[in-house]
Amino acid sequence: MTYMNPNQARRCVLYARLSVTKEESVSIARQLQSCRRYAEARGWEIVGEFIDDGVSATVNRPEDRKGWRSLLRAAEFDAVIIWKVDRLARRVLDFLHADETLQMRGAGLVAVEDPIDMTSPQGRAFAVMLAVFGEMETEAIRARVRAARVQLLKDGRWPGGGIPYGYRSIANPAGPGRVLVKDSERVRWLAEAVAMALQGATVNAIATWLSDNGAPLPRRQSEKIAAVTWNRQTVDGLLRNPVLAGMTPHNPGRAKSAKRVDPFAVVRDEHGRPVINESLAVINCEEFAVLQHMLDSRTSPQARKRRDRQATSPFLSRVARCDDCDAYMCRGTNQKRPVLYCPTCRQTIGRAALDPYLVRRLLTERGSELLGDATVEQSWAVAGADEVARRAVLLTQLDSLRIRRGVVGRYFDDERVLVQWRLSDSGRQDDLPVAA
Incomplete structure (x- = not known):
């Protein structure tokens, strides 16, 4: 294997990635600025800049990102400059695969903040070690987050995430953190929607009823989009939330699609029985199980009548x-x-x-x-x-x-x-x- 002499490199491209913009995050602009300064210090010519903004390196491999794919299609270059190794990948295999792709076209990888230079054998070896430690750090953070969430759930506190419709979070009166309580403005609409579902009303019929009667929307939606209306997905999600029966979802607020959520994945005691908070329950566990069976067994009855459907091309x-x-x-x-x-x-x-x-x-x-x-x-x-x-x-x-x-x-x-x-x-x- 041959390695490019870094002193002979003349053409480079810059790559920046950011998952979520926060105050403590190093913005795309700051990453690119640091990379430009690095290139100028070496006297390299910048022939392109590529970004992936709002893209998680844990969820999306480099080859699945639009910005990185565009970079690989760019004209000839000798090096790719990134701010840090974790801007490219959070997993060792992803990092090595991306580096191998660059090697195949005779290019090296350079990180500004990490003391690595993939244009040399020593730099490559050190970069792999950094990637290993980066993956270990990611797994350690995940383990700490999971442990903290488990403890919060055992203490009856709310671990965060989307607040279920009909409820709100308040400061825990018995200690630190926050707990859920019923939202007096919305819980009556929730109770009526659940009663309609148990009586055989379709999800679409409930959504129409909520819209026609001016039911307040879920807070997270009404705060972001003023013109949003009730729809089948929103109603289906609130009918499948185990908080209805006083149970606590094992990972509340995480999934965005009700079809991917197991409504019976809830916090349980040492005997395997669901832990029930009666103050939150709208229906009991038996009624909740009946409701889930009704929702799962419906296919065509959930569809609107043909005269009520919106025509599509x-x-x-x-x-x-x-x-x-x-x-x-x-x-x-x-x-x-x-x-x-x-x-x-x-x-x-x-x-x-x-x-x-x-x-x-x-x-x-x-x-x-x-x-x-x-x-x-x-x-x-x-x-x-x-x-x-x-x-x-x-x-x-x-x-x-x-x-x-x-x-x-x-x-x-x-x-x-x-x-x-x-x-x-x-x-x-x-x-x-x-x-x-």
């Missing part, structure tokens, strides 16, 4: 597949916005940006292809506003359309959209298929 009906599950993605709405969602893993992608993105690519990349006696662009113009006709034109050119999961916290990312066009057959395509 058939343009991508049975066209896109989930890259994880290989299932066709369904069209629907989320917060009254059109989306495609996977019925298996529940990933979604908004169509407000996806549809025009596909249209632009179709007309730009395939517009001059022959389609019958006309071109794709001419056939598209003839289709006009007819979404079914537009879908038919798209399908003549499309071999596959797959949607993969995006980076947590990101909006529309065109790198999630994997498009493969059909190969032209002597410049001609088959006749338009019949729309589904």
